[in-house]
Amino acid sequence: MTQLRTVQVLGGGSAGSSSHVRSLASGLVARGVRVTVCAPAELDRLYDYLGAGAHFVPLPRLGDPATVTALRNACIGADVVHAHGLQASVRAALALSAPCGGRASAGSVSDGTAFGGPAPGGPASGGGRTPLVTTWHSRNHLDGARGGVQRLLERRTVRAASVVLGTSSELVDRARRRGARDARLAPVTVPAARGPVCLHDGKARAELGAVDRPLLMAVGALERGRGYGTLLDAARSWRDLDPQPLLVIAGEGRERAALQRRITAEGLAVRLIGRRDDVAELLAAADVAVLPSRREARSLLAQEALRLGVPLVATAVGGVPELVGDAAELVPYGDAAALAGAVRGLLEDADRRMDLAAAGRVQAGTWPTEDETVAHVLSVYDELAGR
Template sequence: MSSALLSPPGQPSLHVVLVVGRGGGGSGAHVRSLAAGLVARGLRVTVCAPARTAAVHDLSMAGARFVPLATCTDPATLTTLRTVCASADVLHAHGATAARQCALALRMRRARPPLVVTWHTRTRGSGAAARMARLAEGRVAREASVLLGSCSELVDRARRSGARDARLAPGTVAGPRRATVPDEAGDEERRNKIRAELGCVGVPVLLSVGRLDGTRGHSWLLHATRAWRVLEPRPVVLIAGEGGERRVLQRRIDAENLPVRLLGCRDDVPDLLAAADVALLTTPWESRAVFAQQALRAGVPLVATAVGGTPELVGDAAELVPYADPAALAGAVARLLGDRVRLAELADRGRRQAATWPTEEQAIAQVLAVYDELTQRGR
């Protein structure tokens, strides 16, 4: 760690305030990793987040002081942030909504710590609300001391919005702890046990993970499954996740007799991946999808939509298809299931691609370098 971040004896260490809203799209997991890493390096860290986000990502267990926020849109949030920022050396907001609230809180202060903003996703949608959100997003981009984008598309977007300093900062998720010596027999035994528990013995297993809220592409995924009903053996699609669209999806699965099972919320995605033949990512936009990272690290062949930062993330280690093209998705999966050589090739490429991603240590070091630079400017 740079000596600039190490306080002289008897003086308090650098105080960093991390702010996150809903924590979806991997931002909550990233904040937990960052908070734990900063604490381990001797910095004082305060994490501000809604209680639900903190519970889902164990933010209060990262070794940092935790300050709950009602929500990132509640007026009381501004008061809380202004109070917390009074002693901050750096304020780091994750996500557009958290960034807007942090910028508002700083506008009301004379002495302002530098504001670092990380964009993990982009503002989507149409209509007046989406236009207002994009205008606010652009203003925050111009006010941030440094804006970090988790993929190149977000960095380009920030620069077009007028950001004074936009940089690529790809976060990462922790990889699974692997045995020192591969145990193929043990892996196969585990795979068979999980598939038996899922009731998927003797059939190909396709796995998708994501909220059932209309933003994950499940509707056209279900459309694609019609083509797989003629395959022998017929593959089963497992969808892990919960949300308001569950009843709609289940009614359609039942009415059309689709080979799909909704598993609800699961905290055992690594086990589900161990049982899967192919992983599916059908979303309309992603930066660095956590599920894609998990699949490639586990050596599970991935079929994903060619959107956002996904091509940059996976390189040639996945089959990419256009968004909302059921025929393309159905064809890509059918070809893979009929080509064991290609499946093995993608599994190997996935692991090698995952090895090129920044480690948690490297991601934390990059952020620390930004803090170092900004605190040096203010001296």
Template sequence: MTDATSPARWSGTVVLLLASSTGGVGQHVRSVARGLTAAGASVLVCGPAATQDQFDFNGVGARFTPVEIPASPTPADSRAVAALRRALAAETVQVVHAHGLRAGLVAALARPAAPVVVTWHNAVLAGGLRGQLSRLAERIVARSVRVALGASTDLVARAAALGAADARFAPVAAPPLPAPRRRRAAVRAEFGVAADQPLILSVGRLHPQKRYDVLVDAAARWRVRIPPPVVVVAGSGPAYLQLAARISAARAPVTLLGHRTDVADLLAGADVAVVTSDWEARQLFAQEALRAGVPLVATAVGGLPELVGDAALLVPAGDVDAVDAAVRCLLDDASLRADLARRGTERAATWPDEEDTVAALVALYMEVAPDHAGPATPDADTPSTGRR
């Protein structure tokens, strides 16, 4: 991060609100809470108690108050609205910043006196009644908030189309991974990967949106390669049983690892990273793979093309043949793997980092709550986020 993006001091109180999360949104809120606290803000995180257990917002200097917001709309939303109102009544709050559509809806229904900012992290993909309810929630949120932030430009366009008066792009930076704790050989030995065998890695929540069924079906074809690659998927979620059954039926060389805290180690041992999602904004694993110099195959959906540029092989969503061909191409061409590894690290160096993200948020909070800005950091030149 350059001095031009060093965050100003901001002494106000911000409420960061999130719904049920086991992955990227929770990691992002923790990162933001840490950065805002360092910038002088008083940070109150509100969300399900399970998010505090997993992400330990208290450990980065924030306070935490439980507000149980389930992943899907339910009658319990009224209790979440009441709980948020109680939390807000106990504070002098300058900004309420909700993360995700579910949290955004609760914030909108609570009608706080403070300006509401909502970051849209995901697109609505569900059909049927759930999809109808989610699209209704989108309209309510878009028309109720002071500023709608989109983690990818398609989300910004969606918010604007639904009536957001002020919609802006706000890229979400993946928190940097720690250095690997194990050598490459040790990581590969855990999974029985021979020296000449490729190790293919994917990391993400086991959810239908991630389309791991596509990866499993492609991997089943790789069983006849010599030597056959080993495919591992790190993550937990509701699709575990269906995926395990599919892997067994297809006799695919795929191992579901469950939740892992050693993604840096897994990347150190991997030869290829794969993302097969139907939609993503700026997926954290895609960022982690490029930063680590691991060649990436990813679907050309949402914000992924603008994130990776020409530093990954992009394929259509839901296309087993395309995933199969792209991975084979990488496995058969060491020079292409090396070229993508180089381009990946170069591309990653151009992305905003966590400090840039916090600097932009401080500038936004100072804009929407100007009476609560603290003194600027000496020699800091915090840019305005601008209106779009």
């Protein structure tokens, strides 16, 4: 039997999808699969796909017409192409449906007019169409005209895909509503932190400025829809606690300046520490983890917190309830009073924190392992490649 070859495609590259592709590439290579990762160059510097044994093809920036040509060339001879996220799925569908030597304009990539349903004559050897698998890792929410374009692209990409994998039941249902012919649940487990992680590490707490006060930790891009405005509202209500807890937010994004202005103006006990590569260590030092997002599927923060035994307060949105079960305190999105009350209740109840820590580790044990995740994806590839 010939060696299976797959191309993994990333667009913007969220932390969840990028780390999943790193884990997937490593596991597939270990099973004798030839893997090519096509992604923006900076993602290889962050996730080291070459170090996983994959071939790496840097893609031009989003909107550059050369992207589709580069991707099409990379897919020549592939048995299966696997795109992660909407941007990557648009690019991959265009690359697989465009005629040989064809180029898609930047405008056609953004509005979806350059591709329709599955087309024959893709880059697979023998003139047959290369199967496209697309994974939906999260659910974006856009309003107005941008929301209409997003829905159009979702419909076009799921109809171009042989199989759509959703990391939560909500995403599978959404793909089916958009017209997916074959949508399946494929939970993705974030790779566990490498090496020992010390809970309530005094050194980490000292660095963050929380030696003699409770430490709350949130992680994620500083973007709209992440719920940080609500989180700051909650932080304002904690000022009467003695000692006052310190809220630390790790991440970067367009909302950083606005958030910092508010933190300064209101004198909030909140620190923005930017992007960090030691999130697991910082999270392990926290008394409570907080996830205030509007949209989540299989949140990296939720997975890390439960696995480490850090009590979690999260919004009951998307795939979060399915992911955490009874092992977290869930509150409505945008409800600052409920969020503040849940955190306050945990800080005042050590027994409840211990119960959630134990329940979190049990819940984490129900998630698929990295090895099981790779085996599941490979079974889909074998099915599509007729192996």
